[in-house]
Amino acid sequence: MLSLFIYGVIQSVTLALYALGFSLTYGISGVANFAHGGLYILSGFIAWSLMNTLRLPIYLALPLTVVIAGLIGFALYWGLLVRIRGIPLAEVVVTFAAGIAILEFLVWIGLYGFYYNLPIFIKGGIEIQGVAVDYQRLFVLGIGVILAVLLWLFVHHTKIGLAFRGIAQNEHTALTFGIESDWTGALSLAVGSALSAIAAVLILPMGVLESTVGYEVLIFAVAVAIVGGLESIPGMIIASFIIGFGQIAVAKYIGSKWMVIVPLGAIAFILAVRPSGLLGKFKELEERV
């Protein structure tokens, strides 16, 4: 029972970390960044290159990765999205295509199999009443919680955060107050990418670094966003806990091969019951007509 709880929490926090960048970008600027999975793996690959090709020490390489990922997000906005800003479906298609292009390109240069690995920060682990947990997983847990708190403070208590919220609520009004929508859009992508890079350098050491993982991350980020409701960060966190615990429970009692049915079932269920997600605003009709 305790192991269910511990692993459930860790799995949930992992999912929340996957989804954080995606949800935050959408929440800030309304851009659904489907390149998320691609950026995740790209960050992992950058970290690997920095450490193995440039031989940088880990404490330099990882922060640098996060910065580079942020810059890539920035470039993604100014290079591609700025031209089609305001056409949501074009944004969706372009970010989706960019993400897939990155992933498939990485497959082409050989990013599959077990060759690529990121080192874990701290080796070893502890035992909590008979349940073995390694330090890296606890680390993920801690960073996840810290990030969530920091983000909340950032969005609610800083100038940029408030500007972000203004944009998300009404772009045109925000414009008249001198908040530049393009810069916030670019920043939102930068922050989202940086978050996906943080998730990547934290979580990837526990698995392999390959492109299929990128699809996995994209699926979970989108699944969590659908279940939790697109605009809502609390909804996203609740959804990650539901899916995370669901997966661990299914793995424990039914068999780990059935784990994939949890996100699918959750999506199907939420669509049937409350299509806009747990905490999503049901915009179907309740908009000013």
Place this chain on the structure above:
Amino acid sequence: MATEAILKVEGLHKHFGGVVAIQQVSFEMQPGEFLGIIGPNGSGKTTLVNLITGFVKPDSGKVIYQGKEITGKMPYTIASFGIARTFQMARVFYHLPAYKNIIIPLCSSRVKKLRGGQYGERDETAVDLLDDMGFERDSFVPYKLAGSLPHGYLKRLDLARALALRPNLLILDELFSGMSMSEVASTLPLIEKFNREGLTTIMIEHRLKELFRVVNRVMVLDFGQKIAEGSPREVMNTEQVKKAYLGSEVEID
């Protein structure tokens, strides 16, 4: 009057978050009546329309139309009973030619039934209706893309779309806002004519002068509450209405 009310609204209530948009509004309409709804901005007029036409679900209260309860039904179901509306910001199909905008309601099962299961010459009907609205038949206007028309035309296109449904109850949500004086002058008699022919009409309007000329009865909303109801003259002499419309002089002829 002994006839059954065509529309009966009972204790309608709706709030958005902490804001009460409509508070315990009740009223009745007899067939053929012309009701004006006025009130300051944000007094809940549009919300009331949305509640009646099903675009917004009420928290409590009932809407009864021709003896049937229609509260909370889907907008298309309510429309198919014969309640047509226009939108405050004209909603038209920008990528379709103007006359094809009118064909959309002609494709509905309601109009098909009224026409005895036959489509008939729909293009002809559509162009006829637009001709009435001032889209001259022999000009290019009815065949232009709706997106390329000026705002006054869009409002009339919206009206034409509502009328094409052959409604029993027509709700006009600030139809004249954004129309030029001459457009108003040509559209108003048309609405009057339809009303004389028996179409029950609700009109929400800020142009009180035009409104008072056509309506039988006026209802005043303020902060989501009905503060007065009666003939135009009665209503404008009420103390509360004067307060709500503080500073605006309205002349009734």
Place this chain on the structure above:
Amino acid sequence: MAEANLKFRRERLDRGIKARSDTIYVISSYREILYLLLPRVLPVVGLLVLPLVLTGYWGKVLIYACILGLLALSWDFLASCGMFSLGQAFFFGVGSFIAGALAKYLQWPPLLTIPVATLGGGILCAAFLSPVVRLRGIYFAMITLVGPMLFSRLIIATEYLGGSHGLSSLTPFTNKWVPPYLAVGALLVCLFGFRRIINEDYGLVLNAIRDDDRAVMSAAINIYWRKIQALFIAGSVGCFAGAFMTHQYQFVGPSAFALDYSILPLTAAALGGAGTFAGAVFGSLILVPLSEALRVLAGLRITFYCIVLIICIIGLPEGIFHYLQRKYQQFERLTEI
């Protein structure tokens, strides 16, 4: 130079022949008959002759191009009523697995499996996606994106329906002329059928839903039911494509949900020009042979499609077909301002 340009502006006018053949229904000359018929008949004849000319490898490429053309048509049909799918592979995969399962476990011949997979698959897809029709914006894209990925993982994980190995040695088509002509025929029927539907009232309503769903609702039309019908039609076409390929390859596996089937139709429609159906077909008939010709790109195929897609969306939002159509029907001249 800049000053000189300021005095003139480009003006586009319909060619006289277009205006005549548009409005006057009396066919008065061979020139006008040809003007109207040529762009329609030429591609049809071309597509019908190609299977005779192309055999072996390029014959297979033609079939593949037609099947992806069908998926692109199905994408364009959904897009015409405002539903932008990122996962045509969902339709393809559902059709494939229905046909595959029927052929494997019940030994049904293609003559039965394909129609059953087409209709049954269409119903399944419409049922699965029906809750989404109430939502606007990007939800439809998100659901269709994760749908096929989750389904393929489900099949691999649970090892049902053949698991990761798939179902193999399924009944092939008996006659070698059946596959190419079935594919070409289905493509043509869909192309002209969809163009017909979209010009009728039915399509008009779908287009109107894309423009403004509330206005359609206030015109007493049940938009959700219409969208579900559109999902069924598009789903059936996608499922047919899947069922066909199952028998063509005599194999079905999780790869039926692969990204190729999602990205390529999207790219084809964007390249050819969305909204006309002909553009979607045109796009896939260009893209598939092109990517086959660039076999060096084998591993980079999807990257290539993605890059073409991005360029098309950002740089050529009009699409090739619209461009050609304009050139065919209109001429440009400079007029003085």
